[in-house]
Amino acid sequence: MKYPKLLRSKLEELETVISSWPVNVMIDDVAKWMLQFDTADFDLASRVIRNLNVIGQEEINTALEISYSKLIRKSIEKGSKIGPENTLFASIGSPGKSGSLVSYHFRLINGISEENFLDDSKESLLKRGLIENVVLVDDIIGTGNQATNEIRRLQDKVSALGVKNFFLLTICGLQQGISKITEDTKAHPFSALEYGEEDTIKSFDSYFYEGMTYKEKVRLKERLNYYGLMCMSGMPLGYQELGTLIAFHYNTPNTTLPIIWSKSNNWIPLFQRATRIDGIVSYYEKFDQALIAKESYTKTLTEYTRRLIIYVDGKIDEEVFDLLVTEFKLTDKLGFAEIRVIHLEKASNESIIDITRYEPDAIFVLDSDHRALGILKDVRVLTLKPSILELFDLNKLYSFDELFQILPHINLEEDVPDSTLYDIEKALFKFKYMKGRFISLFELMDPEKVANLIIRLEDVIHKNDLCKKG
Numbered sequence: 001m002k003y004p005k006l007l008r009s010k011l012e013e014l015e016t017v018i019s020s021w022p023v024n025v026m027i028d029d030v031a032k033w034m035l036q037f038d039t040a041d042f043d044l045a046s047r048v049i050r051n052l053n054v055i056g057q058e059e060i061n062t063a064l065e066i067s068y069s070k071l072i073r074k075s076i077e078k079g080s081k082i083g084p085e086n087t088l089f090a091s092i093g094s095p096g097k098s099g100s101l102v103s104y105h106f107r108l109i110n111g112i113s114e115e116n117f118l119d120d121s122k123e124s125l126l127k128r129g130l131i132e133n134v135v136l137v138d139d140i141i142g143t144g145n146q147a148t149n150e151i152r153r154l155q156d157k158v159s160a161l162g163v164k165n166f167f168l169l170t171i172c173g174l175q176q177g178i179s180k181i182t183e184d185t186k187a188h189p190f191s192a193l194e195y196g197e198e199d200t201i202k203s204f205d206s207y208f209y210e211g212m213t214y215k216e217k218v219r220l221k222e223r224l225n226y227y228g229l230m231c232m233s234g235m236p237l238g239y240q241e242l243g244t245l246i247a248f249h250y251n252t253p254n255t256t257l258p259i260i261w262s263k264s265n266n267w268i269p270l271f272q273r274a275t276r277i278d279g280i281v282s283y284y285e286k287f288d289q290a291l292i293a294k295e296s297y298t299k300t301l302t303e304y305t306r307r308l309i310i311y312v313d314g315k316i317d318e319e320v321f322d323l324l325v326t327e328f329k330l331t332d333k334l335g336f337a338e339i340r341v342i343h344l345e346k347a348s349n350e351s352i353i354d355i356t357r358y359e360p361d362a363i364f365v366l367d368s369d370h371r372a373l374g375i376l377k378d379v380r381v382l383t384l385k386p387s388i389l390e391l392f393d394l395n396k397l398y399s400f401d402e403l404f405q406i407l408p409h410i411n412l413e414e415d416v417p418d419s420t421l422y423d424i425e426k427a428l429f430k431f432k433y434m435k436g437r438f439i440s441l442f443e444l445m446d447p448e449k450v451a452n453l454i455i456r457l458e459d460v461i462h463k464n465d466l467c468k469k470g
Contacts, residue, residue, distance in 0.1 A: 003031055006039060010046045017049060022056020023249045025270075033270045037227065044223055048245070048257065051208045054271075056249045060171055063192035067169040070190040071135065078165050078188075080132045085125065092136040092150055092168065129162030136168045139248060141191055142255040143240045144177030144184075151185040172246065174200075174255075201243035201257065208245065224257065231267035232258035247271040308336045308461075309362040311344050311355065313370060316429050317388045318343040320441060321365070324450065327442050333454050334461065349375055363460060368418070380460050386418040389425040391453060393446040397424065400444075403431050 003011065011027055011034075018025055034045045055063075075082045125131050134154065141147060151166055166187035173191030181189045197203040201224060209217045224243075228236025235258065237243040242255040252261035252271045261273045312318050321341040324330040331339045344352060352372050355362060356379045363380035366373060367387045384390055394412060398404050408423045410416050416424075428444075 003035075004039075006042060007031060007034060010034065010042050014046055014049050021054040022058060023054060030270070033268055036268060041223055041227075044220060047208065047220075048260070049270075051245050052260065053246045054249070055171065055246065060248070063171040064169070066192035067171070067190045070192075071167055071169055074167065074188050074190070075133060075165065080165055082133060082135070085130060087133040087135060088126075088131050088163075089135045089137065092138040092147060126158070126161050131158075131161065131163055133165045133167065134158065134163050136166070138168065138170045139172075139251070140246065140253045140255065141168070141170050141173030141177040141181065141189060142242055142244070142253065143174070144180035144189075145240075147177070147181050147189070148184045151181065151187045155185065155187075171248070174242065174244070195244070195246075199244070201237065201245065202241065224259070227259045228257065231262035231264050233264075307338045307340070308334065309340045309342060311342055311352075311362055311364045313365075313367050313388070314343050314345040316425075317365070320388050320391065320445075323442055323445070324454075328447075328450055328454070330454065334457060344372070352376070363457070365457075382456055382460050386421055387425055389421050389428070391445050391449050392428070393444060393449075394424070396444045396446075397428060403428065406431055 011031055014030065015027065018027060018030060030049065034042060037045045072082055080086060136147075136151070136154075138147070147168055151168065155163075155166060166185065168181060168187055168189040170189070170191045172193035172195060173189065175194055175196050178189050178191060178194065181187055198205050198207075200206060201208050201221065204214065204217045204221075209220065212220065225236045228238075235241065235254070238256055238258060239254040243257060244253065244255045245260075246253055246256050247260060247270075252269075252273050254261075254273065258264075259267070259270075261269045261271055263269055263272060310321055312321055318341050321330075325339050325341065331337075347355075349372060353375060356376065363382060364372070364376055365382045365384065368383050368385060373381070373383065394410075394416070398407060398410075398412065406427050408420055408427065410420060410424075
């Protein structure tokens with residue numbers, strides 16, 4: 001399609017900005033979005049694009065590391081350092097909030113066991129009053145109203161269970177919201193990226209209005225409000241009129257200008273808002289049950305339930321096994337009610353031995369050269385051949401043009417040495433986490449190899465069960 005000359009010139013100016021975003025956005029999609037504006041407002045649309053803060057996974061990972069560092073420091077200051085037995089993590093919000101996705105990445109980036117996140121296994125610790133810290137995870141703090149209400153409700157429910165400290169970790173936050181949470185709840189919010197009013201369109205001192213006279217600023221804000229009313233009449237400048245210019249690669253906050261994310265009245269979004277995911281509210285009933293049971297709790301062995309814990313080598317293996325659970329229905333195929341996958345990346349030999357004592361129904365799935373193979377006795381162990389790469393189709397890997405350029409040269413007609421397979425694995429996952437790179441591991445896995453692994457898992461589990469019966 002040949003665009004009008006004025007639009008073409010704007011797109012040429014914006015091409016460098018768009019290509020710097022950590023997500024792939026086609027120039028035609030930007031053109032389609034800009035064409036919704038009156039021709040006289042193309043400058044407004046291009047100004048929005050130039051000032052939009054698009055946050056990708058690499059930036060999110062860094063932010064979550066920073067927030068976690070702040071958390072550890074504050075917990076030490078409060079006399080209750082974050083640990084596996086005294087801390088409960090959870091995403092914040094009502095069913096469907098994107099904090100669940102953020103908390104997943106938070107766990108992977110900081111090497112936190114899945115067992116530390118809110119689930120049924122924490123119920124006994126709550127009953128005994130052993131949980132001292134609750135850490136909530138979310139992507140952004142806006143006004144702070146929602147988080148304040150959520151934390152107050154949570155404090156009412158779990159303070160009687162012995163919880164002393166409440167923390168909120170986010171990728172980014174507005175200073176006014178951070179202050180509100182601190183003042184109204186006494187909780188401790190941490191945002192790696194803190195933004196002031198000058199980082200929004202609300203303040204005429206914002207970089208958004210750079211180079212404009214006061215009269216021009218007023219007119220520009222009026223036009224933003226006009227378009228906002230067209231696509232989100234209840235909040236034309238975003239939730240509580242905050243007017244932020246933030247978009248995450250997976251979702252866009254409602255504090256951001258609706259002209260960026262709304263689909264109302266047939267408006268075409270540049271970055272639309274995603275569907276929501278379960279948050280901490282789903283577990284309030286469990287808190288109530290734990291409180292009722294607290295006084296009468298006695299330390300007894302629970303009835304055996306068919307829950308399998310799979311311990312794997314590192315974060316990469318954990319991610320792949322999570323795919324086996326969700327995409328290949330591993331839980332059903334192995335005949336368990338639930339499967340948890342936990343990585344051992346930083347675990348010492350002593351802690352691994354402890355796992356074998358207290359988790360007799362676990363299974364270890366490790367690389368053929370893993371250091372722990374020599375110390376694992378009388379437990380389920382499956383050795384990969386030689387690593388998690390055994391589940392991938394090498395032909396698919398080498399047919400991926402960009403990936404092919406960084407993979408070691410091999411002859412696919414011949415057997416590949418283990419050392420080279422390890423190099424291929426490293427290159428694959430290095431590529432996956434490079435800035436702006438997105439690759440579906442599920443699409444690169446070989447269903448036949450996965451099926452074979454599942455058979456081997458069944459054999460290890462079955463033999464172990466027979467030994468117990470004998």
